[in-house]
Amino acid sequence: MSEIEIGRLLRSGTTGFVVGCKVNQLNAPGFGAMVRVPLEAQYQVYGVIYDIHIEDDGLVRQLITAQDVPEEVLKDNRENRNVPVEIGVLVLGYEQEGRIFHLLPPRPPLSLDAIFLCSPSEVAHFTGQGRFGYFRHMLRDRDKPVEELLAAHLYQARAAQVDAGNEAWYQKAVGELITLMRDDYQGLIKTLSAVSEI
Amino acid sequence: MPVNLLDIQKKLKGFSAQALARREEIAVRQKEVTDLIRGYAHRLDELKARVSYAADVVRHLRCALPVDEPLDTVVPKPPLPEKFTVMAADGSQINPSRHARVAFCVINVGLIKMVRGSGLTPEIFTQSQLLDYDSLFTPSGVLISEGMVALKRDLREREALADLAEDLLLPAISMTDGPLELYREPQESKEFEKTLDQYLGVLKRLREQGLMTLGYVDKPGSSLIGQLLELVELSDQELEAYSQRQRKFAGVNDVSLLSDLLVNPGDRSAIFAIHSETSRRFKGDLALHFFYLNVGTPGKPHLARVEIPAWVACDHDLVGILQAVLTEQSCIMGSRPYPYILHRAHEVAVVTLPEHQHVEEMIVAEFNRRGISVDEKSNKQYHKDLDTTKTRYQG
Numbered sequence: 001m002s003e004i005e006i007g008r009l010l011r012s013g014t015t016g017f018v019v020g021c022k023v024n025q026l027n028a029p030g031f032g033a034m035v036r037v038p039l040e041a042q043y044q045v046y047g048v049i050y051d052i053h054i055e056d057d058g059l060v061r062q063l064i065t066a067q068d069v070p071e072e073v074l075k076d077n078r079e080n081r082n083v084p085v086e087i088g089v090l091v092l093g094y095e096q097e098g099r100i101f102h103l104l105p106p107r108p109p110l111s112l113d114a115i116f117l118c119s120p121s122e123v124a125h126f127t128g129q130g131r132f133g134y135f136r137h138m139l140r141d142r143d144k145p146v147e148e149l150l151a152a153h154l155y156q157a158r159a160a161q162v163d164a165g166n167e168a169w170y171q172k173a174v175g176e177l178i179t180l181m182r183d184d185y186q187g188l189i190k191t192l193s194a195v196s197e198i
Numbered sequence: 199m200p201v202n203l204l205d206i207q208k209k210l211k212g213f214s215a216q217a218l219a220r221r222e223e224i225a226v227r228q229k230e231v232t233d234l235i236r237g238y239a240h241r242l243d244e245l246k247a248r249v250s251y252a253a254d255v256v257r258h259l260r261c262a263l264p265v266d267e268p269l270d271t272v273v274p275k276p277p278l279p280e281k282f283t284v285m286a287a288d289g290s291q292i293n294p295s296r297h298a299r300v301a302f303c304v305i306n307v308g309l310i311k312m313v314r315g316s317g318l319t320p321e322i323f324t325q326s327q328l329l330d331y332d333s334l335f336t337p338s339g340v341l342i343s344e345g346m347v348a349l350k351r352d353l354r355e356r357e358a359l360a361d362l363a364e365d366l367l368l369p370a371i372s373m374t375d376g377p378l379e380l381y382r383e384p385q386e387s388k389e390f391e392k393t394l395d396q397y398l399g400v401l402k403r404l405r406e407q408g409l410m411t412l413g414y415v416d417k418p419g420s421s422l423i424g425q426l427l428e429l430v431e432l433s434d435q436e437l438e439a440y441s442q443r444q445r446k447f448a449g450v451n452d453v454s455l456l457s458d459l460l461v462n463p464g465d466r467s468a469i470f471a472i473h474s475e476t477s478r479r480f481k482g483d484l485a486l487h488f489f490y491l492n493v494g495t496p497g498k499p500h501l502a503r504v505e506i507p508a509w510v511a512c513d514h515d516l517v518g519i520l521q522a523v524l525t526e527q528s529c530i531m532g533s534r535p536y537p538y539i540l541h542r543a544h545e546v547a548v549v550t551l552p553e554h555q556h557v558e559e560m561i562v563a564e565f566n567r568r569g570i571s572v573d574e575k576s577n578k579q580y581h582k583d584l585d586t587t588k589t590r591y592q593g
Contacts, residue, residue, distance in 0.1 A: 059541065059545070062531055062532055062533070062534055063530065063531070063532060064532070065531075065532025065533040065534075066529060066530050066531065066532035067529070067532075068529075068530075069530060070314060070530065072312050072313070072314060072316065072317065072318065072320055073312075073530055073538060075317075075318070075320070076310075076312070076319060076320045076542065079319045080319065080320065080322050081545075
């Protein structure tokens with residue numbers, strides 16, 4: 001199990017949640033990375049990072065008008081000030097009593113629940129179960145950068161699957177995407193274009 | 199009800215005309231004072247003698263007192279030290295209120311310590327003090343005033359700096375917002391005297407620790423130099439009838455006099471001592487001094503008044519360090535120069551409305567546990583609190 005905590009939950013819903021972290025915690029999570037939120041024994045929610053958002057405030061706006069900002073001031077703003085980085089997570093499924101479900105979870109995580117980055121073995125475990133049912137959640141919301149998100153996810157998941165000895169996973173995943181997007185030609189072309197850059 | 203903008207609009211023409219006329223009057227006086235600065239620039243002994251005479255005949259005299267630099271002195275800032283410590287403290291408070299359910303007072307002091315040149319993250323501290331219940335009331339039984347709380351807060355700010363002053367990398371500078379001089383409500387003179395003694399004790403501690411201390415006054419409206427030159431313009435007879443309320447050079451503030459002199463960022467004026475009733479209590483090494491400093495940018499000067507104790511004022515190398523550090527700190531804030539570290543101390547210190555409510559709840563809960571009766575808040579306060587748009591505690 002990975003124990004890289006990336007932050008705590010600010011707000012949540014059934015389909016997604018927002019995590020707050022300090023800027024100095026930001027080196028771990030990246031766009032498209034998978035995270036998990038352990039809720040209770042034998043139950044945890046899985047998701048994928050689709051947005052990393054850094055808020056500004058009056059002082060930050062003022063500081064950008066300065067010619068030079070000393071290193072100590074940068075660190076003060078990034079580590080001491082209460083300006084959290086907000087990480088948007090799309091829920092992909094959950095695990096209960098050792099079984100992976102690519103369905104929306106029965107209940108969302110609660111405020112201040114800790115969020116952890118998934119290790120490669122956890123990514124391989126979640127993505128290797130079933131028949132890519134979690135792709136539905138990624139394709140549902142067209143307001144999100146779906147094509148880029150899929151490409152980033154496939155890149156990371158393929159590496160995890162190769163490490164786990166499942167070389168064929170990537171081909172099957174792309175095949176499943178083509179099937180799911182067959183009625184959305186424009187979306188499919190954009191997705192394949194993004195995926196081709198992997 | 200919203201403001202009746204039509205009523206305001208009707209007055210605007212006359213209002214602006216008054217402002218213009220007043221400015222023109224002040225400009226004439228300003229020219230007179232500027233000429234006097236030139237004329238008396240090097241006649242420091244005459245000026246000192248005049249202040250000494252005036253101090254005996256004018257009640258509540260408050261003015262600048264030249265030290266050893268000509269009045270029109272301009273000193274550019276030296277280079278910044280490679281490494282130094284800079285600290286700031288700022289306080290905010292929850293004032294006791296008879297409208298609240300329970301009388302209480304909290305003084306919250308925010309501190310920040312930055313070692314420039316170290317690359318380290320600055321350290322942040324908060325010290326929150328719930329004042330003793332007994333200290334909330336005057337001997338006559340009424341709640342202490344907001345002025346008295348502010349005085350206690352000023353004291354706590356300096357005490358907090360002194361508490362942090364161990365093992366500092368030198369040179370080290372500490373600052374607070376506002377003057378170093380304390381002047382508050384005279385009706386509470388006994389308490390004021392006690393607090394002032396404690397305050398002087400803390401300034402002494404800071405001096406012993408080698409921690410330079412300063413009070414930073416942004417957008418100063420004072421006319422200490424104008425008041426000094428007023429004294430030489432008046433005959434002895436006029437001086438005896440002189441009142442600070444009917445001044446010859448009213449409206450001419452020091453910033454307008456010095457703006458044309460201190461043109462480059464980092465330029466400072468001559469150092470003056472402060473002559474006032476309160477400042478007489480600051481003796482020897484702690485005697486109050488000040489100078490003006492341009493913390494602005496090229497072509498856009500912004501003058502601040504910097505108050506310092508005598509032990510700093512007498513050492514021009516230390517003053518140079520202050521100049522360089524304050525200029526850099528203000529420069530960090532870009533187009534709105536103000537020391538970054540002071541702003542951060544303020545951010546740390548601010549008591550928000552939810553925090554105020556939380557503290558009150560804690561006290562009420564403790565009272566209830568102990569069977570101490572708690573009042574209702576006043577109806578006035580109740581209705582004010584219905585305004586949900588307030589997010590910040592405003593006393």
